[in-house]
Amino acid sequence: PADEAPHDAPIEWWYFNAHFTSEEQERYALHDVVFRIREPTSGVAGHVRHIGLSSATGYVHDELFAVAAPVATAPGDFEIAVGDTLMAGVGGESYTLRAEAGGYAYDLTLRATTDPLLHQGGLVDFDYAGVTYYYTRPRLALSGTLTLPGGSTTSVTGMAWLDKQWGDFQPVAVEWDWASIQLDDGTDLMLSSLYERRGPLIERYATLRKAGEPARTLHADEFSFTPGEPVWRSPVTETAYRTHWNVEVPEEGLSLLLRPLEEESEYRSETIGVTYWEAGVDVLDPSGEVVGQGFVELNWARGRER
Structure with a gap:
């Protein structure tokens, strides 16, 4: 768990995504990094x-910036306050996410239920783009509260995912x-395809772990991760994102289909100058039955079509 804490690296991130449901059975998908x-x-x-944060009423987002040192009370712990928000972890076992966005406020507790996944042994080489240490905690039990724009508060439960990366990537x-x-x-799967900027493929890899079995790295010839036909074109950047994805x-x-909960999910960062599309998805089998989430x-x- 020591690697949960900050490193002396050019770039590092703590990335969480989550699906959760309120007492009223309203569904939400969150990414928080x-x-x-x-x-x-x-x-x-x-x-x-x-x-x-996406819900039945649409997608809201926010960005905050601070120059501050994270607080660590013990090796492997971290506590990062950006503005009035908090992201914290203790011993690689429990986490706190506290923030506001678009009129919503959440206070969530996450607890690890499985061992971490190491991707390519824990160190991924991206050639000229650098290297990154990379591991995942793929199943975090989620509980907490969500305050709605009208001011009412509801309890929520669900499941989250943590990616931790650091290096010169x-x-x-x-x-x-x-x-x-x-x-x-109980199967967990991470898939990644890396490309040169406006160029060809550099690397494609995946990590799969079935319940109760060891994790295994999937090489490019052992799986496919390809876009479907539906396209959502951003009215701001003109990027034509493929919103449905097929996994084999x-x-x-x-054989899986990844179907987004919300297509209009482009995130444009004013601070670090990156733009990306990020959406919670239902995972469907060939019969159309929902068999998971992601x-x-x-x-x-910008403006890319693929």
């Missing part, structure tokens, strides 16, 4: 927090398609 970016000359680190130098999948049978892992008998993230060059 803190980027820690170290200025190379001074060594001072800035922290940027991105929040995106340069996100602005590349594009990627990425997905996290939590199947109802023949050896495991997996998230898709597309970091594409």
